[in-house]
Amino acid sequence: MANNVLEIKDLSIHYEMREGVVKALNGVDLALKEGASHGLVGETGAGKTTLAKGVMGLMPKPYGKIKSGQVLYDGQDLLQLNKQEMRRIRGQHISMIFQDPMTSLNPVMTVGDQIMESIRNHEKLSRKDAAKKAKEILELVGIPYVRAEEYPHQFSGGMKQRVVIAIALACNPRVLIADEPTTALDVTIQAQVLETIRDLRQKFHTSMLLITHDLGVIAQNCEYVSIIYAGEIVETGTVHDIFGRKLHPYTQGLFSSIPNINETVTRLIPINGLMPDPTALPEGCAFCERCKYAEERCSREHPSLYAMGGEENTHQVRCFRYEQNGEGR
Amino acid sequence: MEGNELLRVNHLKKYFQTPHGTLSAVDDVTFGINERETLGVVGESGCGKSTLGRCILRLHEPTAGEVVFEGKNILACDKKEMKSLRSKMQIIFQDPYASLNPRMTVSQAIAAPLIIQGVYSAKEKEKIQKKVAEMMDVVGLASRLVNSYPHELDGGRRQRIGIARALSLDPKFIVCDEPVSALDVSIQAQVLNLMQDLQQQMGLTYLFITHNLSVVKHLSNQIVVMYLGQLVEKASPDQLFHNPCHPYTQALLSAIPIPDPDIPMRRMVLKGELTSPINVGPGCRFAKRCNYAKPECSEASPEMVEVEPGHVVACHMAGAVNKTHE
Amino acid sequence: MAKPRSAEQATKQWSLMQEAWLQFKSNRLAICGLIVIGLLLLISIVTTVIDLADGGALYKQLVTKQNLLEKLDGPSAAHILGCDEYGRDLFFRILWGTRYSLFAGVCTILAAVLIGGLFGAMAGYYGGKLDNVIMRVMDMMMTVPSLVLAMAIVAALGSSLVNLLIALATSQIPQFARIVRSSVMAVKGSEYVEAAKAVGASDALIIAKYIIPNALSPVIVQGTLGVATTILNVAGMSFLGLGIQPPAPEWGSILSSARVYMREAWHISVFPGLAIVICILSLNLLGDGLRDALDPKQKR
Numbered sequence: 001m002a003n004n005v006l007e008i009k010d011l012s013i014h015y016e017m018r019e020g021v022v023k024a025l026n027g028v029d030l031a032l033k034e035g036a037s038h039g040l041v042g043e044t045g046a047g048k049t050t051l052a053k054g055v056m057g058l059m060p061k062p063y064g065k066i067k068s069g070q071v072l073y074d075g076q077d078l079l080q081l082n083k084q085e086m087r088r089i090r091g092q093h094i095s096m097i098f099q100d101p102m103t104s105l106n107p108v109m110t111v112g113d114q115i116m117e118s119i120r121n122h123e124k125l126s127r128k129d130a131a132k133k134a135k136e137i138l139e140l141v142g143i144p145y146v147r148a149e150e151y152p153h154q155f156s157g158g159m160k161q162r163v164v165i166a167i168a169l170a171c172n173p174r175v176l177i178a179d180e181p182t183t184a185l186d187v188t189i190q191a192q193v194l195e196t197i198r199d200l201r202q203k204f205h206t207s208m209l210l211i212t213h214d215l216g217v218i219a220q221n222c223e224y225v226s227i228i229y230a231g232e233i234v235e236t237g238t239v240h241d242i243f244g245r246k247l248h249p250y251t252q253g254l255f256s257s258i259p260n261i262n263e264t265v266t267r268l269i270p271i272n273g274l275m276p277d278p279t280a281l282p283e284g285c286a287f288c289e290r291c292k293y294a295e296e297r298c299s300r301e302h303p304s305l306y307a308m309g310g311e312e313n314t315h316q317v318r319c320f321r322y323e324q325n326g327e328g329r
Numbered sequence: 330m331e332g333n334e335l336l337r338v339n340h341l342k343k344y345f346q347t348p349h350g351t352l353s354a355v356d357d358v359t360f361g362i363n364e365r366e367t368l369g370v371v372g373e374s375g376c377g378k379s380t381l382g383r384c385i386l387r388l389h390e391p392t393a394g395e396v397v398f399e400g401k402n403i404l405a406c407d408k409k410e411m412k413s414l415r416s417k418m419q420i421i422f423q424d425p426y427a428s429l430n431p432r433m434t435v436s437q438a439i440a441a442p443l444i445i446q447g448v449y450s451a452k453e454k455e456k457i458q459k460k461v462a463e464m465m466d467v468v469g470l471a472s473r474l475v476n477s478y479p480h481e482l483d484g485g486r487r488q489r490i491g492i493a494r495a496l497s498l499d500p501k502f503i504v505c506d507e508p509v510s511a512l513d514v515s516i517q518a519q520v521l522n523l524m525q526d527l528q529q530q531m532g533l534t535y536l537f538i539t540h541n542l543s544v545v546k547h548l549s550n551q552i553v554v555m556y557l558g559q560l561v562e563k564a565s566p567d568q569l570f571h572n573p574c575h576p577y578t579q580a581l582l583s584a585i586p587i588p589d590p591d592i593p594m595r596r597m598v599l600k601g602e603l604t605s606p607i608n609v610g611p612g613c614r615f616a617k618r619c620n621y622a623k624p625e626c627s628e629a630s631p632e633m634v635e636v637e638p639g640h641v642v643a644c645h646m647a648g649a650v651n652k653t654h655e
Numbered sequence: 656m657a658k659p660r661s662a663e664q665a666t667k668q669w670s671l672m673q674e675a676w677l678q679f680k681s682n683r684l685a686i687c688g689l690i691v692i693g694l695l696l697l698i699s700i701v702t703t704v705i706d707l708a709d710g711g712a713l714y715k716q717l718v719t720k721q722n723l724l725e726k727l728d729g730p731s732a733a734h735i736l737g738c739d740e741y742g743r744d745l746f747f748r749i750l751w752g753t754r755y756s757l758f759a760g761v762c763t764i765l766a767a768v769l770i771g772g773l774f775g776a777m778a779g780y781y782g783g784k785l786d787n788v789i790m791r792v793m794d795m796m797m798t799v800p801s802l803v804l805a806m807a808i809v810a811a812l813g814s815s816l817v818n819l820l821i822a823l824a825t826s827q828i829p830q831f832a833r834i835v836r837s838s839v840m841a842v843k844g845s846e847y848v849e850a851a852k853a854v855g856a857s858d859a860l861i862i863a864k865y866i867i868p869n870a871l872s873p874v875i876v877q878g879t880l881g882v883a884t885t886i887l888n889v890a891g892m893s894f895l896g897l898g899i900q901p902p903a904p905e906w907g908s909i910l911s912s913a914r915v916y917m918r919e920a921w922h923i924s925v926f927p928g929l930a931i932v933i934c935i936l937s938l939n940l941l942g943d944g945l946r947d948a949l950d951p952k953q954k955r
Contacts, residue, residue: 043513044484186373186540191584191596213514216586220594239590257518259547261570261585262592267525268547270518274483388849415855428846432868441864442854494850 004072005207006032006055006094006175011069013047013054020279024050026231027069029305030209032175037201037208039222039239041215041254045275047231048211052179055209056096057086073175092122095168099180101160105152111163112138112148115170122171134170140203141166141196158189162196169200176201176208182217194221215258219243224314227251230276230286233305237315247308247317249291285319293321335364335534336385336502341394343377343384350608354380355391356558362551364501367528367535369549369566371542371581375605377558378538379423382504385536386418387411398502416446419495423507425487429479436461436475439493446498464493468523485516489523496527502534509544521548542585546570551639554578557606557614560633564640574642576619613645621646678948685944691937699754717747719902727920737922740912745923748904749930755905756934759820759889760882766824768878771831776870778832779839780862790836793829801826802888809897819898823888827881834877838870872949879942883935890931906931 008030015022025047032038042048053059055071057078071078078089090096098104106114115134119125125133135145141162152160161181168176178197182190198221201208210222218225219239226236227250235248246252253271273290276282282289288298298320305316306323343355354377362368372378384391387403395402403414422428429438439461443449449457462472468489479487488508495503508524509517521544527533539545545552546566554562554575562575573579580597587594600618612627613619619626626645633641679685706714722742730737736745778789796804801823808822842848848865856865890907892898899905901912906927913923 043515187542187584188373188580188599191586191594192599194586195596214586215514215588219588219590220586243588243590254514255588257514258588259521259543260588261543261546261582262587262589265547268518268522270522271515272519274485274516383849386853388852412855415853418853420850420853422846422850424846428850430847430851430865430869441851441856445851445854445856445860491850494854498854 003034004031005034005074006209007070007072008051008055009070009072011051011054011071012067013050013059014065014067015060015063016065017063022278023281024231024278025054026281028228028231028233030226030233030236032207032209033224034174035205035207036224037210037222038224038226039218040209040211040226040228041213041218042228043213043275045278046228048228049179050231051228052096052177052209052211055177056090056094057081088122091118091173092171093173094175094177095171095173097161097164097168097176097178097181099183101157101164101184104164105160107152110149110151111143111155114163115148115167118167118170134166137166137170138163140200141169142192158185158193161185161189161193165193165197165200169204169206172204172206174207176206177211178208179211180213181210183212183214190217197221215243215254227254230281231278232286232318233316234287234318235316236305237308238311241308241310241315245308245310245315247315247322248287248319249293249321250287253290295320333364334361335399336536337361337395337397338385339395339397341381341384341396342392343380343389344392347607352605352607353558353609354606355384356606356609358394358555358558358560360553360560360563362502362534362536364534365528365532366550367537367548369545369552370536370538370555371540371545371552372555373540373581375557376555377606378555379506381555382420382506382536382538386415386420386504388420412446416442416448416498417500418502418504419498419500420504420506421488421491421495421508424511425484425491426479426511428491429487431479434476434478435465435470435482435490438479438490439464439497442494442498448498460497464497467496467527468493469519483516484512485519488512488520492520492523492527496531499531500533502536504536504538506538507540508537510539510541517544524548542582554581557609559614560643561615562640562642563633564642568637568640572637572640574636574640574647575615575644576621576646577615613643675948679944682944682947684940685947688937688940688944691933692941695753695757695934695937698750699757702751703754714751717744718751718904719743727916727923729920729922736926737920739909739923740916740920745909745926748909749906749927752904752906752909752927752930753934755816755899755903756886756889756931757882759816759823759899760885763820763824763827763885763889764878764881766820767827767881768831768874770824771828772835772874774828775832775835776839776862776866779836780843780858780866782840786836789832793832796825797829799826802891805888805892806895806897809892814897814900816899819889819892823885823892826888827885830881831874831877834873835870838873839866842866842869872945876942876946876949879938879945883938883942886931886938887935 008028011025011028013025015024028051040048040051054066055078059066066079073089073093078086081089112131112134115137116130119130119133135148138145138148143159143162155163181197182193185193194217200206210218212218222239225239225242226233227242227248228234229250235242235251242251246255250271256269257271259265259268271290276286276289282299284299284301285303288294291298303318303320305318308315308317308322339359341355341358342353345352345354358381360368370378370381380389383389385396391404396404398414398418403411406414433441440457443457443460444451461475465472465475470486470489470493474482474486479490505524509520512520525548528535537545537548549566552564552566552569553560554577556577562569562573562578569578570582573582580599583595583597597620606614612629613631616622616626623646631643631645633643634647635641636647720743725734725738725742726740728734728738734744734746736749739745739748774789778786804826805822808825809818812818812821843866848861851861851865889898889905890910893905893907894911896911899908901908909927910924913927917924
């Protein structure tokens with residue numbers, strides 16, 4: 001079995017605001033295998049972006065506080081590094097792609113210069129060599145190298161996202177964190193961009209944490225999936241475990257909420273209610289108020305992740321319904 | 330044709346003058362919608378689908394064409410007639426954050442159309458309160474939220490306010506401009522179900538604009554596909570999804586990621602990206618990106634051809650494309 | 656049922672204001688500004704009320720009565736801020752002068768906001784040619800330095816308080832026209848205005864109920880800062896002899912007549928100068944605090 005290149009252990013991140021403490025992330029465990037693609041699915045406010053920012057050491061200051069946990073990269077805890085060391089890790093070892101390609105590029109620098117800058121931040125190359133490498137990377141993401149002299153506003157949305165990918169991959173990082181990389185794009189462009197990411201990952205053997213709310217994107221791009229709800233992983237496993245077994249009631253709800261193109265359903269089955277307020281999380285299971293299986297115990301006790309076997313014996317579910325089948329951790 | 334036609338759009342055009350030339354956002358669009366049915370309009374950003382919806386309601390003044398509602402060309406109506414027509418034709422917007430006045434409470438937002446249309450005078454507070462409470466109940470908003478401001482509510486609840494506002498005048502026809510695109514999937518399903526229920530209960534007719542093909546398939550009786558301001562295909566959901574005839578429709582359908590890891594995608598690769606419809610030349614607008622394009626495609630605009638009953642497509646190669654795809 | 660609901664509504668109506676107030680309260684400097692401005696307003700009101708009540712008797716005795724024996728006297732127990740070149744008590748002159756500055760500042764800005772706002776709203780809402788004509792006229796007005804424009808107007812109409820206010824208001828109009836125009840344009844394009852149009856709301860109603868309330872906060876902020884600028888301009892004009900005429904105790908004119916005695920009697924220039932500084936500073940602090948409190952981007 002492949003090694004874990006990135007391992008998140010019991011990570012809790014809270015935002016301390018005037019209105020109260022927003023418990024954005026509560027004891028999240030997640031392991032990213034070498035060369036694999038791991039999907040993180042959740043809705044707005046579930047803590048997806050907080051997780052990505054926590055790993056990258058980009059917590060908004062002064063509100064964001066890491067309450068507990070470790071982020072192990074090659075066995076080294078990233079949370080213990082100082083600013084200088086963390087900057088070396090970012091870009092060269094772990095890169096990130098953001099949702100909005102419109103705002104993640106500098107409008108007053110040419111695209112080529114921006115890629116060059118990210119190369120030269122981490123590698124000692126002459127301007128000439130860096131420029132050559134930048135052009136190679138542009139070609140790799142499917143942009144003719146002559147466009148290196150152009151400015152971001154001369155590119156369309158899909159092209160901009162390719163440039164962002166080029167910048168992220170410029171230094172051959174081992175881990176790529178993609179936070180909703182195609183949400184702002186049209187379907188045909190989304191398909192192109194995802195294909196580009198897939199090709200490059202194969203070429204460079206990059207591991208990816210793909211954050212999205214689109215189950216279709218996950219199914220087509222990831223080998224492993226974690227479902228996050230109210231700052232907790234509620235189900236995790238291989239993509240076949242999750243899509244085939246759908247054990248957690250929330251996972252089931254997500255699937256029945258989306259209209260499927262291949263099946264005709266006259267009526268969707270939504271999840272009732274809303275996600276709990278992250279400043280006042282319930283004592284018991286966070287999903288219990290919206291759950292059709294909820295029992296008296298669910299509002300009282302907090303379920304832990306139960307091992308469910310599965311394809312690679314990694315399938316885990318946070319629900320009392322499976323307490324008998326598996327063993328608590 | 331079964332059913333009564335409630336709305337008909339004939340050769341509708343909307344051109345904008347830009348510094349770079351004439352932008353034909355909607356160019357010669359013709360279709361009809363039957364009463365109590367839903368027409369889905371699908372297309373990518375910039376294809377003119379939102380402009381189309383706004384032109385039908387005369388929120389944008391169309392450049393040319395006809396919009397016939399209940400047998401009457403509304404583009405010929407004067408201000409007064411238009412104002413009374415507006416109570417029958419409403420719109421639900423995409424962004425529930427931008428479509429509500431941040432300085433109006435829920436009850437004020439829902440009551441505003443009633444007061445503007447003169448259903449109640451502003452002084453009849455009791456009656457207005459009653460109607461607001463009734464509308465909030467219809468769209469499933471808890472009555473304790475009556476005096477909340479939009480920024481205190483989540484996206485799903487805001488969209489419910491938007492729906493209540495549109496329904497308060499008891500309209501017949503509603504333009505839904507991407508009503509669920511900004512919402513999370515679990516909330517999206519709640520709102521879609523609500524809209525289906527309301528259609529049944531109140532006998533509504535929808536023009537449902539979206540880029541989400543699975544949503545449009547789920548809801549629509551008829552679907553039109555738009556590309557750069559023009560209709561390229563019109564069919565029932567079954568026809569469109571099982572037998573897409575226009576190369577663009579085929580590409581669009583093949584790009585949807587299927588939520589099943591065991592069904593691999595067979596994506597059709599499209600050349601280039603969507604351009605803006607400024608100073609378009611003659612010929613098919615899709616020709617430059619089309620895998621089947623022949624020289625004649627860039628010479629003359631394709632006419633709408635019927636390939637099977639109720640299924641029309643605007644493509645010179647309609648028959649041929651269809652066969653190669655099969 | 657009806658009664659508790661309306662009471663609840665009344666409290667709810669305030670919630671937007673309350674939120675702004677919470678934000679404002681946390682800014683200590685802005686609170687200081689608010690307190691000082693409140694005090695100055697109180698002084699202006701009290702002095703005006705006294706004058707109205709006793710027909711100006713106290714005003715004559717304390718503010719304009721000359722006593723050449725005490726001329727240029729420094730601060731003492733009898734006159735805490737000293738006396739001016741005619742032996743008038745400086746403390747009372749500054750106290751009574753407050754109302755000129757505040758009155759001039761507030762009136763000028765109110766007029767400028769109303770006129771500039773109207774033009775700006777029309778330009779922003781209707782756009783096209785009207786927008787072009789209005790904004791080019793405003794641009795032309797902006798090319799003339801405000802003090803020079805004010806001086807030209809006073810020179811043409813003669814120097815009096817009213818003319819001074821007209822002059823200063825005119826020079827502030829373009830600024831407010833611009834602010835209102837840009838916020839109106841931003842609000843006009845929003846979907847909630849389109850929603851109002853879709854139910855058949857008239858232009859007037861859309862402007863009154865949707866556009867103005869949403870365009871108001873930048874105007875309030877800029878207005879507060881504008882009052883400060885105007886007070887400075889009034890003082891400047893009076894200093895040049897084009898504003899409020901002596902013996903009225905306007906701060907700028909006190910300062911103007913004091914400059915001759917700078918060496919013998921420093922206090923006559925320093926104290927009115929300090930009064931101006933404190934007043935302007937407080938207004939600016941208040942304006943900054945309001946900007947932070949009313950900025951919707953900071954709310955969440």
